[in-house]
Structure formats: C-alpha cells, structure tokens
Amino acid sequence: MKHLIRRRFLPVFLCMALAMSLTACGGKDTPPVEMETGGAAGTLSGSKGEKDSGVGVDPKPAEESLELLYDTMAFDDQYAGAVAYLGYREQGDSAPLSDWLRENCAGLVEAMPFLLHVPAEHILGPGYGDLFCIVPRDETTMLTVEHITWVPSQFEVGEVTDEVLYQARSARPVLIFKNLDDSHPLPDVHITLEPDNGPMCEWFPDVDEYDALSIPGYPENPILLDFAIWGDVTGLDYPDDWEFPGDIRWDPPTAWELAYTNWSCEHWDMEISWGDSTEPDYEGIVNLYHQPEGGQEYTLAYTGIWRMENGCLRLELSDGMGDSVSGSFPVRIDPTGDYLYIEQDWETGVCPPFFGEEMICLDLVRTYG
Numbered sequence: 227m228k229h230l231i232r233r234r235f236l237p238v239f240l241c242m243a244l245a246m247s248l249t250a251c252g253g254k255d256t257p258p259v260e261m262e263t264g265g266a267a268g269t270l271s272g273s274k275g276e277k278d279s280g281v282g283v284d285p286k287p288a289e290e291s292l293e294l295l296y297d298t299m300a301f302d303d304q305y306a307g308a309v310a311y312l313g314y315r316e317q318g319d320s321a322p323l324s325d326w327l328r329e330n331c332a333g334l335v336e337a338m339p340f341l342l343h344v345p346a347e348h349i350l351g352p353g354y355g356d357l358f359c360i361v362p363r364d365e366t367t368m369l370t371v372e373h374i375t376w377v378p379s380q381f382e383v384g385e386v387t388d389e390v391l392y393q394a395r396s397a398r399p400v401l402i403f404k405n406l407d408d409s410h411p412l413p414d415v416h417i418t419l420e421p422d423n424g425p426m427c428e429w430f431p432d433v434d435e436y437d438a439l440s441i442p443g444y445p446e447n448p449i450l451l452d453f454a455i456w457g458d459v460t461g462l463d464y465p466d467d468w469e470f471p472g473d474i475r476w477d478p479p480t481a482w483e484l485a486y487t488n489w490s491c492e493h494w495d496m497e498i499s500w501g502d503s504t505e506p507d508y509e510g511i512v513n514l515y516h517q518p519e520g521g522q523e524y525t526l527a528y529t530g531i532w533r534m535e536n537g538c539l540r541l542e543l544s545d546g547m548g549d550s551v552s553g554s555f556p557v558r559i560d561p562t563g564d565y566l567y568i569e570q571d572w573e574t575g576v577c578p579p580f581f582g583e584e585m586i587c588l589d590l591v592r593t594y595g
Contacts, residue, residue, distance in 0.1 A: 285343060292340040292361070292399065295453055299363050299424075304447050306419040306427035307369075308361040310334060310454040311439050312341075315403070317354040334454055340399065348400040350391045351415070355405030358431045360417060361453070362397040368420040369397030376412045376575060387416075404431050412575055425449055430572055434587070438476065440556060440569075444537065476558040476567060478537035481509045483559060487595030489566050491588055493517040494580035495524055498532060498595075508533045512541060514579055528579055539568065541578065551579055566590040 299305040313330040324342050327335050335341050341359060350371055362369050371392040392400055404415045413430035420426050427449045432440045443449035485500035494517070499510040508531040516527040528551065530543035538554035553571035555578060560567075569587040570577040581588065 288339040288343045291338045295338070295340075295361055295451075296364055298453075299451055303424050304443070304449065305363055305451050306421055306425050306449050307363050307367065308451040308453045309429075309431070309439060309441075310338075310359045310452065311433050311437060312357040312359060312401075312454075313437075314356050315354045317352075317405075319354065323349075331454075338453065341401075344399055344401050348392065348398060349403075350400055351403030352405055353403055355403045356431070356433065358402045358404065359399060360402060360419075360431075361399045362419060363421040363424045365396050365398075366422045367397050367424075368395050368418075369393070369400070370418040370420075371400060371402060372416045372418075374414060374416045391415075402431060413572060419450075432572070434476075434558070434567065434569075436476070442536070444478075476560050478557055479534070479559040479566070481534040483563070484532075484534070484539070485510065485595075488593045489590035490593045491580055491590050493519075495593065496580070496590065503531045505531050508540075508542075512543070514543065516579075538571075543579065551576065553578070564592050566592070 295308055299308060310331075312327065312334070315326060315330075319326065321329075327341055344359075360369065360371070369392065370390065372387045373389045373391055375386050375388045377386050391402075402415060402417075404413070413432060415431050417429045417431060418427070419429075427442060429442050429450065430440075434440065439450075439452050439454075441448040441450050441452060482500075484498050487498050489496045489498070495515040497513040497515065499512070501510055503510050510532060512530055512532040513526060514528040515524040517524045528543040528545050530541060530551075532542075533540045535554060537556060537558075539557045540554045541551065543551040553574060553576035555571055556569040558567045559565070567587065567589050568578065570581065570585075577585065
C-alpha cells in the first residue's frame with residue numbers, strides 16, 4: 227500500500243529515455259568520498275577510516291539522470307522543483323550512506339544514481355531521521371533550507387528561523403534529514419524554492435503515515451514533482467496484459483466530495499452541509515457534535531463554516547460561548563471515500579476540536595453521505 231499511494235504515471239517516452247540513458251553507460255570505479263552532516267559523520271561512499279563497501283559510481287550516468295529530471299520539469303512550468311522521500315534512517319546507524327540508500331530505496335538509486343553523488347556540503351541535518359532529496363527546477367533556481375523553531379504568541383504559534391542550513395542561487399540537489407519526536411512534533415525544516423521561470427514554493431518536508439509526501443498545490447497541479455516514481459513500477463515494467471486498476475492514491479477531496487457528509491471519530495461527529503453559508507467565500511455550514519463520557523446523546527459543541535483551499539479543509543468554528551477555532555487542515559480521502567485523513571494546521575499548530583492531546587493527525591470514518 228505504501229508504494230501504491232506514492233506512485234505516479236509519467237509519459238512513456240520519459241521512461242524510455244531514462245532506460246536508454248542508463249543502459250548505454252558503463253560503470254567505472256571512483257574513490258570513496260567522505261562527508262559530514264551537521265555534527266554527525268557520514269559518507270556517501272564509506273565511513274571515516276574504512277573502505278567503501280559498495281561499488282564505485284560512474285559520474286556520467288549520475289549526471290545524465292539529473293539532466294533527465296531537469297528536462298522533465300522543463301516540460302511544465304508548474305514545477306518549482308522535485309522531491310523524493312528516501313526513508314527513515316535510525317540514529318546510530320553506522321552503515322555508509324551509500325549502502326543505506328541502496329538498501330532502502332534500491333529502485334530509485336538505480337534510476338537516479340545522482341543520489342550517490344550529492345557532496346558533503348549538501349547533506350543537511352543531524353544525519354538521522356526522515357531523509358528527503360530536494361532538486362531545484364533548474365540551475366538558476368534559488369534554494370533556501372532553514373532550520374526553524376516555533377514560538378507561541380498570544381493568538382498563535384509562529385515559525386522563527388533558527389539557522390539557515392543552505393542557500394544558493396545556482397542550487398544543486400540537497401539531502402535533508404528531518405528528525406521529529408514527541409518533544410517537538412511541529413516541522414523543523416522549511417524549504418523555499420524560487421525559480422526564474424516557475425512558481426515560488428514554500429514547503430515543510432513531511433510524509434503521512436503511509437510515507438506519502440505532502441505536496442503543495444492542487445492534486446492535478448502539484449508545485450513539486452515527486453520523482454520517487456522512478457523507483458516504483460513504471461510503464462516499462464508492466465506485463466502485456468496489465469490493466470490500470472483505477473485511482474489508488476489518497477488525494478485531497480473536492481468540496482463537492484465533502485458536501486452532505488458526516489465523519490466521525492471517538493465521541494465526535496462532523497456534519498458538513500452545502501450551500502447554506504451566508505459567507506460567499508465558504509461552501510456551507512459545518513457542525514461538530516460531541517458525545518460526553520458515559521455514552522449520553524451527542525450534543526452540538528461547535529458550529530461554523532467551511533471550504534476547501536489548496537488541499538486543506540478550512541474551518542471557522544465557534545462554540546457560542548466565546549471559544550473559537552480557525553485553521554486550514556490538510557486532508558486526504560481514500561479511493562473508496564470511506565476514510566478522511568486530517569492533519570493539524572502546520573502553519574499555526576492549531577488542531578480541530580476533536581483531536582486528542584498531543585495529536586497531530588487522525589483518520590475520520592464516513593458515517594453518512
């Protein structure tokens with residue numbers, strides 16, 4: 227399921243171009259290259275004082291794979307860059323990073339060998355945690371990577387730049403480790419991409435419980451290209467009698483898909499209506515019902531208005547007694563339409579009323595509509 231959710235389908239000629247470019251090149255051994263990430267030591271080819279346990283990488287196919295990625299983004303001006311989630315590296319893992327990459331994302335490394343040529347100064351973060359690769363749209367794109375902290379104020383929680391980890395106008399690919407735990411569950415890395423011939427993009431690298439990337443933009447027009455597709459099944463790998471099984475991704479729902487539905491979790495029910503809002507920019511009324519402990523009847527706890535915006539469910543709620551909740555909560559609906567995955571507002575840290583303490587996401591179950 228993890229790989230199915232992350233899969234995209236690209237034009238076949240791009241897949242063929244990739245296959246021909248990689249198979250046409252032979253491999254030559256290159257000496258190990260040492261690197262350091264933040265305060266943690268690591269290498270793409272070997273650890274300090276040790277020989278590389280893997281096979282050397284020819285830089286020619288590596289550069290050709292990167293050029294192919296640039297060419298793919300050049301076909302569509304909607305992209306600010308490309309990104310791939312490479313997996314979670316445990317703290318204290320002593321394996322060379324090249325070995326770890328080959329073990330954890332072998333298909334992608336084979337298709338995109340430039341991942342093994344990212345220089346030491348472009349490896350950012352503590353050396354463990356969730357690992358992402360960011361590729362700028364082209365060689366004129368400004369890329370900024372910041373480590374951020376979150377500071378509460380009277381009305382909200384705001385981000386503050388703690389350190390600029392990387393900034394370059396003629397940016398090259400970077401690898402970024404992001405490590406979150408219970409002590410700081412909010413995103414701690416902020417990415418800004420500013421291409422000369424594409425959209426600006428600000429992004430907090432993140433994946434959901436299925437390891438699917440949270441990509442900014444609309445589902446049909448994402449601002450970042452998820453190039454992990456090249457490590458999954460492509461059209462060249464399908465058997466002759468293979469048929470596309472239909473939509474298998476969890477995507478943000480349309481406003482109409484949420485209209486006239488009810489969604490529930492433990493002791494809460496969310497009722498979403500349509501067309502009855504007095505605010506022209508909102509789709510309708512939303513009511514939250516809560517069941518007190520002991521199994522009594524559900525009672526109205528919050529009422530307000532809703533709309534969909536940029537893949538988020540925007541809620542403006544009030545309990546009628548002075549308490550209000552306002553936020554844009556990223557949502558995805560499963561292909562059957564029976565489950566709605568919802569997250570906290572990543573910009574403000576605000577959570578819907580039905581989130582438990584220290585909860586940042588949950589699944590709602592459709593009960594009506």
